Amino acid sequence: MDALGGAIGALVNVLILIYVARRLLGVPVGWGRAALVSAAVFAVTYESLDAVMAHYGLDQDTEPLPLTLLLVVSVGCLITFELIVLTLLEVFIPTRNVPSFTQFVTGIPAALRRVRRYVAIWWIVTRRGLSAYLGPASKGDVESPRVARSLRRALTDAGVTFVKFGQMLSTRADLLPPAFVRELSKLHSQVEAEPWAAVRPVIDDELGRPLEEVFAELDETPLAAASVAQIHTARLVDGTDVVVKVQRPRARRQVTADLDILDRMAHRLEKTTVWGRQIGAVGLSDGFAASLHEELDYRVEVANMRGVAAASSLKVPQVYDQFSGERVIVMERLHGQPLSAADVDALAPHRRAELAEELLSGVLRQIFVTGVFHADLHPGNVVLTDDGELALLDFGSVGRLDRPTRSALVMLLFAVERQDSIAATDALLDLMDRPDDLDDRDLEREVGGLIVRYGDGLAPGGSAAMFTALLDLVVRHGFRVPPQLAAVFRTLGTLDGTLRLLDPDIDLMRTAKARGAEVARELTGRDAIKQQVDHQLATLLPILARLPRRISRITEQLEDGTLAVNVRTLGHPVDRAYLAGIGGQLNLTLLGSALGIGGLYLLTRDGGPMLLPQLALWPFLGVTLLFLAFTLGARVLASIFFREH
Template identity: 70%
Template sequence: MSVIIGTLTNVALLMYLSRRLLGVPVGWGRTLVVAALQNMVGWYAAEQVLGTLGVTADTPTLPVLLVVVVLGGCIIAFDLIVLTVLEAIIPTWSVPTLTSVVTGFPSAVRRLRRYVVIWWILLKNGLTAYIGPAPKRDLDSPRVARSLRKALTEAGVTFVKFGQMLSTRADLLPASYVRELSKLHSDVEAEPWKDVSPVLTEALPRPSDEVFKELDETPMAAASVAQIHGATLLDGTPVVVKLQRPQARRQVTADLDILRRLAVRLEKRTRWGRHLGVVALADGFADSLHEELDYTVEVGNMRSVAAASDLLVPTPYPELSSERVIVMQRIAGRPLSSAAEQLAALSDEQRAELADRLLSGVLRQIFVHGVFHADLHPGNVILTDDGDLALLDFGSVGRLDRPTRSALTMLLYAVERQDSIAATDALLDLMDRPSGLDDRELEREVGKLMLRFGDGFAPGGAGTMFAELLNVVVRFGFRVPPQLAGVFRTLGTLDGTLQLIDPDVDLIGIARDRGSELAQSLLGRDAIREQAEHQLATLMPMLSRLPRRLSRITEQLEDGTLSVNIRPLGDASDRSWIARVGSQLNLSLLGCALLFGGLFLLTRAAGPMLLPTVPLWPILGAALLFVAFILAARVLAGVFIADRE
């Protein structure tokens, strides 16, 4: 029993000293293994060394104690060397802890099953050859884009929505991918009422029969995340109820975890993954999808768009809505995607007026209010029974700040006036200026683009124009912000919706005319006066203090007492970095000094004898080498930890 207690005590002591002396968080598991192995070998090695030195029971205690301390130091130094090498080869953060392995085993099994399914989908669609370190060279082929669309569709709702998000990033993906991914849809069969009714029961503040006079258990429409049911309130008001599927959140959360793991692997192993920044894309997509799953956010989006638009928007009932349920006004009509007969019954003038109303309303959302519906495909625009237009599905709503709206307005105004210089300046205001930009060449490219699409006869319409504009800015090294890419995607999608209403609509021409009107309204005399008053009100506190400050400066100049204080290390992070570097440098210098001192003493055979066969100087030299090894291990471990941070 005493042997077991002694062994455990030695192991615990080695673990504690090793972690403390290294000064960095090394995993307990590897420290325990190294300390246990070293304890097993250390006893045998110590007995052999003491026997070789001639230590017996009659040897004085103090010299033996010094030798034992040096041997213990050598054992600890060896532990530190092993732990440092392990930390360099297999960092602690890359090895899961025992607790995480045990608690995460069920989810790991589920992920493994899902990985097998996803891998089979990729294999079946011929995509596995493009995710290795040496992918095939026909990555931009339309065939690969079609295969990717099919694979995302088979993989389920999360991957479908990820593909839909990628279809908005024409600045990152080739045109063939944008076209294919824009075709993605996630319509599925509705779930039985008995499965979705608990969601409604949990969300409502009181029983459903005290809220609804009638509730249709057969859904009006169904998608991968939610389904829509018709209902009537107790006062007779017709409404629709949007119910989130019971398993939607759990499925999306699990798939998002897998999607991010795949993104990390692709960014590490593939050149195209690093170029696209797939980890950042996956993180941004996860944030937006979590927001989309929270229906309280969608209710807020509906109210924001309603305030920013003269188009019809359903009125939500916030007191009856929750994170998984929305109760909203029912608008009688049909989506444009299935309203061909109703549109055909309208005159050409009525259809042109509807198209102009829709486009003008969206432009006002974007350029005046900065809150706009970002997914205006034909299924989200309703042709009402009285011949008006209404918007649906506010899970995807874009927002633009005032400077971005002003720059976009100036861009439209410059396009309307065929002014390539002003258009280039507007682009530079919208996006960060890339290094080495050739302004004159960019002006020429923008000018050619405006001339090409300015007459309204260029093939492809507005969708092609926006794609070409994105190609130009990407070719010149600009990084397109996601909110700006959302604007281009909205206008490009809107072009196809407008074509259903009026095939002869000229989106570019109307946008130019409306852009000119918006520019005049935003940059007219009243708008400039209002902006000037706002800026003056902002500057008033500073202007009121300016005379006093100027007086102090002139007085100090006259007296010769003016001084300037500079704090080059005012930032705490800068001070921390310098302190860390200085500490590493000091430890390195001290370790080198101790190393040379220890080597010098080890070579000294003469001097006082510690034991009959052991001189004192080599023992002291070994002690100095022990300290030098500790300092070296501490410096190296600190370097590895800093690199990971």
């Protein structure tokens, strides 16, 4: 019984210490660490309590008041020591970096899977010779073609998520050296198909009914297989030829697990490496994760198909919504061959040129007029149908541009066509965030030189060199290319190679400037300007109606000498809260310093009324003031470090 009573008493004391320490610190310190620290402090000091009582001449027959005073002093010392330990832990191991007990237990299976995946990835990195580039003191040849080639192979070995991440990085020529862009552009995610026994349950689940009720025929051998999905040909019960795009059963789980690892790796690289901070590894990882989650939801792809179909004259397969869902798309089957496999040479030269211009015009209209465009137009995603027309496939990657961005892009092409460096520079500034130390005149001169060099389309390298020079220019001046603009560059860059399969003599930039100028004249023509003016007038009419009264009021106040201008500083609650927090911390710091000085002074004074045979009043008050000083100091420090993390 005595042991049980002692255990219960110890537990109660630990709980009291936890509660008091958390309340005094004023920050949400984790319960786990508070319990461990409280239990350790109590266990260390409990055995010394008898020695303390003997030192001060106390025993069980002592009056309650001296025992109470000693208890207050002892508890104050315990809490002070605990606050110091908790504050130091918060400095070096922030609470938010340590999972709760529940998270720890439930996260063990995921952690084990993550460890296995980490080991596999680290083995790939080591085998490909990349481990020397992941630390703070990485090797100096980080931009060499050999490293780029090793990175491409490592991403291929790591699987679908990392392959797609490499494909996304290949579009960011503003962040990566040319050698990396070239190598990562070679990434492909073609893999072996899943067996039909694993794929059929996905189709049945999405249909919500037996497969035989929807399809008269469905080929169990896939027409094509990629990393996330595979395509099967089928025929509906009404005889319509369709294709079924079905997501691999384990694709979502594998992608989710790999995205978690990718996010952790990005945070580590940005924290420990210079090049990770330069390219913004965390931002790239977050943007990629968001786009890949969209790609895994085929309802988003269906919406993309409708958006592109409405924006272009190019053929887009019809979707059967009643049979499609989150993991399955049933769409019209296009009879033909992708440009990568089609016999384009069998077409007459003039027809090939017409098809190339039709494809380019359709994409430019998507980009500049509607703002919804296919962002991955490699030859495998453009089909030459049996009747000699062009159609688009695979709408998992679709870009979107808002109206101001589209207008700035149109003005940029219009300015390049007219060789107007001032207007082109203004369009660039509208498209991208302006760097703090930008030299406008220097940028304008370089843009003018670029326009003169590539404006006639005769410079070596053609449109590809134009894109490279433009990206080099904006990066050199400190611009960051927004992801939506990077998607435009990626689209036009990929489209260049696709167009050359149709018409080897086509120059994308020269044709784009001409078509873009036509679109610009269409968007800035008389009807478009009239429509814009009508819209602006409708917005301004309420303001214009109130304007005479407001001008009259200001004039009267000027005549009377009663005009006053009120400027409210710190009008935002965030600003006021920030200053209030700083003021509160300053007050607590000054008060804690005063209490500490007073406590040290009293602690070193002898004399005063004797509270216990060995304890005078002044040392007791000194210890009390020091306890308060340590409490206030720990509260200030804990709030600072907790807020930073």
